[in-house]
Amino acid sequence: MIEALEYGFMMDALAASLLAAIACGIIGVYVVVKRIVFISGGISHASFGGIGLGYFLGIEPVLCVIPFGIASALAIGEVSRRTRLSEDVAIGILWAMGMALGIMLIALTPGYAPDLLSYLFGNILMVSHSTLWVMLALDVIIVTVVCLLYKEFLAITFDEEFATVIGIPAHKLYLVLLCLIALTVVMLIRVVGVILVIALLTIPASVSRRFTNDMKKMMGLSIIFAALFAITGLYLSYLLDLPSGSTIVLVSGVVFLLTSLIPSGHNFKY
Amino acid sequence: MAEEVIGLRNVSVHYGDMPVLEDVSLSIYQHDFLGIIGPNGGGKTTLLKVILGLVKPDSGEVRVFGGDPLQNRRYIGYVPQYSLFDHSFPISVRDVVLTGRAGKALFKRYTDHDKKMARSALEVVGMLSLKERQIGRLSGGQQQRVFIARALAAEPKVLLLDEPAAGIDARVQTEFYELLGRLRQRMAIVMVSHDITAVSVHVSKIACLNRRLFYHDSKELLAEDLEAAYQCPVELIAHGIPHRVLREH
Numbered sequence: 414m415i416e417a418l419e420y421g422f423m424m425d426a427l428a429a430s431l432l433a434a435i436a437c438g439i440i441g442v443y444v445v446v447k448r449i450v451f452i453s454g455g456i457s458h459a460s461f462g463g464i465g466l467g468y469f470l471g472i473e474p475v476l477c478v479i480p481f482g483i484a485s486a487l488a489i490g491e492v493s494r495r496t497r498l499s500e501d502v503a504i505g506i507l508w509a510m511g512m513a514l515g516i517m518l519i520a521l522t523p524g525y526a527p528d529l530l531s532y533l534f535g536n537i538l539m540v541s542h543s544t545l546w547v548m549l550a551l552d553v554i555i556v557t558v559v560c561l562l563y564k565e566f567l568a569i570t571f572d573e574e575f576a577t578v579i580g581i582p583a584h585k586l587y588l589v590l591l592c593l594i595a596l597t598v599v600m601l602i603r604v605v606g607v608i609l610v611i612a613l614l615t616i617p618a619s620v621s622r623r624f625t626n627d628m629k630k631m632m633g634l635s636i637i638f639a640a641l642f643a644i645t646g647l648y649l650s651y652l653l654d655l656p657s658g659s660t661i662v663l664v665s666g667v668v669f670l671l672t673s674l675i676p677s678g679h680n681f682k683y
Numbered sequence: 684m685a686e687e688v689i690g691l692r693n694v695s696v697h698y699g700d701m702p703v704l705e706d707v708s709l710s711i712y713q714h715d716f717l718g719i720i721g722p723n724g725g726g727k728t729t730l731l732k733v734i735l736g737l738v739k740p741d742s743g744e745v746r747v748f749g750g751d752p753l754q755n756r757r758y759i760g761y762v763p764q765y766s767l768f769d770h771s772f773p774i775s776v777r778d779v780v781l782t783g784r785a786g787k788a789l790f791k792r793y794t795d796h797d798k799k800m801a802r803s804a805l806e807v808v809g810m811l812s813l814k815e816r817q818i819g820r821l822s823g824g825q826q827q828r829v830f831i832a833r834a835l836a837a838e839p840k841v842l843l844l845d846e847p848a849a850g851i852d853a854r855v856q857t858e859f860y861e862l863l864g865r866l867r868q869r870m871a872i873v874m875v876s877h878d879i880t881a882v883s884v885h886v887s888k889i890a891c892l893n894r895r896l897f898y899h900d901s902k903e904l905l906a907e908d909l910e911a912a913y914q915c916p917v918e919l920i921a922h923g924i925p926h927r928v929l930r931e932h
């Protein structure tokens with residue numbers, strides 16, 4: 414591992430893993446306890462449209478994903494409320510439309526897209542310094558918002574209707590939460606890619622849930638798990654010359670399976 | 684005459700083409716303990732949601748403390764059906780009750796006063812000793828008490844309970860009604876239930892709801908009068924001849 418760190422790109426990859434772990438550790442807990450895994454999957458896949466748009470306009474794709482992901486998050490959060498469409502249908506449509514749009518825009522862009530696969534499945538070894546700064550800024554935003562809104566988020570994730578009745582703008586805060594998911598997706602795209610994002614939004618939080626019934630502790634633990642998964646996966650991929658994103662996801666999956674075999678007083682059902 | 688706490692005038696609600704509530708009028712006054720009974724699917728939960736401003740009626744008027752439900756619903760303590768919760772949710776009893784205070788000051792931490800109110804609410808329902816317990820590790824009756832404490836923590840002037848006795852055994856139910864009886868000194872209580880036995884001697888007024896509301900009038904009923912007043916629907920429901928008979932009532 415030490416030897417691997419002598420490469421600058423490995424140091425950058427390590428930094429990216431840790432920065433991404435902070436975001437997905439915190440936001441993943443909300444995704445899991447509020448049971449919005451499918452919504453999060455929708456946001457991450459729809460975000461691929463932003464990558465396509467970045468290629469098409471010749472802008473850094475990650476920067477394009479931020480507004481695109483937020484727009485998708487707001488669309489998913491609003492569409493089922495304002496129309497007669499059921500929420501899962503709305504998500505399914507946006508999920509596929511975003512992906513299709515991304516592919517279409519890339520096809521329309523002259524030349525070919527050499528690192529297309531890295532956006533789909535992640536390639537943490539390609540993370541640039543400017544991306545690291547963007548990730549740091551997103552972490553600061555996510556942590557700040559969660560600190561400010563912790564009690565409100567807890568109230569709406571536990572019981573949205575009750576929260577509405579006692580005067581919390583529950584729907585608006587729910588949209589804020591979806592936007593934070595979109596920002597987390599942006600961070601995870603570099604690590605595991607849009608298709609595998611959902612693994613890091615669900616597995617660390619689900620594993621940590623087996624060890625605690627306190628949401629704050631769950632967030633802390635899930636940051637640690639996410640970082641461990643990313644670093645272990647990264648190291649294994651370096652050692653065995655495997656794709657980094659899928660190695661990280663498989664490591665997470667294996668740990669999840671192992672911990673679900675341990676009998677635990679805390680688990681009820683997932 | 685006591686102040687009207689909640690008033691509904693000719694309220695109708697449809698879900699799509701299906702009428703759920705038709706021409707419902709109702710007045711609830713301070714210190715009332717209104718029991719609303721009716722079959723499953725009779726619109727009981729919808730009625731509560733109309734009062735809370737969570738469901739907008741297609742026609743008719745809803746007044747909560749003389750104003751718009753959206754403005755004044757924060758004075759209502761809502762106790763939804765406890766069985767509908769995610770029992771594995773990582774939250775302690777104390778934190779559940781504290782969420783009752785979460786609307787008092789947005790974007791700020793809970794104050795010492797909030798914590799004091801949550802504590803005294805837990806004391807009232809007799810659940811203070813279990814405050815660190817994860818919510819799913821309580822019995823049904825205990826969870827019900829915690830959800831009442833959460834509503835009380837918000838310092839409500841009226842309590843709305845949705846099927847509070849469902850799934851709670853008879854002995855615990857008795858204790859539970861004693862608790863409601865004590866709370867009635869402080870606030871109006873509205874309780875909906877499909878279970879006629881749930882409507883105990885503690886109730887001061889009774890209504891039957893099956894799309895239409897059959898209100899046993901707004902006049903105060905004494906406990907002795909009560910039995911006579913709702914003898915017939917009690918008997919009829921208990922014998923399984925349902926709501927068609929209620930309508931003629």
